[in-house]
Amino acid sequence: MKTWNKFGRPVNKGAEEIKIFAPIKKKEKEIGEKTKKEVERNVVKGYRMTNVFNVNDPNGVPLPLNPIVTKNVKESEFAEKLYMPMVNKITNELPVVVNQDYKDPSNGYYSSLEHKMLIHTLILRINSRL
Template sequence: MKKNGWKQKKDQPTQKERVEQLIKQLDEGVSNFSYSPEDFKAILQMKALMPNYSFRNLIVAKAQLPRAQFIAPFKRWNELGRYVKKGQQAIRIFAPRFVKAKDENSNEDLKLVGFVTVPVFDCSQTEGEPLPIDSLKIELNGDSPEAREIINFAEKVAEKDDCPVSYGDAEGANGFYVPSQHRITVSDTLSINHRCKTLVHELVHSKVHRYDIRSSKKEKEVVAEGSAYIVCSYFGLDTSDYSFHYVKSWSKGDTESLMKYGSQICEISGKIIQEFQRLKEQQQSLQQLQTA
């Protein structure tokens, strides 16, 4: 029987009730998650290595490369034993332009006459010697049948929506979605389990954020990762080790983020679950016909 569009089996919770239970688990998991002293130490060490740019420049950098986190000039990366990957495009930020000038006492001084743009690169665009931030990278290991099944469903849903999915160089990220081209790229270096979680995360972006220019980056990422956690958990893949950390990092101390976006996560994950469930039922029916 169905209740409010959610499939229900006798004496079992409805899909909606199961999603709501998972939302509660996500909320509790993120609320109770805390960074270790080692995590804070790595972040502080990383900041100490990087040039101190203004908030304005950080916004300018993220407008060009949303995943930008730690930026520095080409020369600084070389000093750290790292090199810009071939084919990477520089991020342009502002730098003050000074000229020599003489004051009333005929002493030379520097006078600010304007700003020029200078090239910098994000850490994700470089490779070489390890960085303190590398110790914070969390990966989902393993190759489970549940993950492979979810990947199959996600690829079919994306294909139906004319959204190509490719696996290859994700430019330092685990994956990304390009709204202007309506396409998804997932890193081919990830394990199957991590690849699965990332694909569902980007699938949410493709279905919800393609034309969304009003929501903040934080909202988009919390909603995408929260929905990915719900969908993957529903079909048997636990991504809590990664998802709790990810959502917490985007919440940045805002304990009400999940409360704000909870209904949106519930609605989005519910729709994707129903799409996956239909594909699963079709697959099971086909298998039954083949073995009949």
């Protein structure tokens, strides 16, 4: 609720919280391989239950429309090495369906009735192997 308020979007009275697993992050210092300098980075140490609100629960300032992951990811060896292991891990361990034909600008949805999440795939060349 505090985060929505910071964005100028107060949560509607009576809105119900949704419980999710949120990462517990800790900053750790390490020596960079190339620079040999001390670097600080966030490391996930575990998960905890936390409450969030549905994006439709608050009102106020419109949300930005920029997606978290852009749709114009260039095909590359790096993208392929990163993308396919991520998709395989997600689809093997969670009720996730990958669909390259999904056209909604949201890039996916979660259905509590079907207990599944549908995500739009980003790299069409790689999608043909799914």
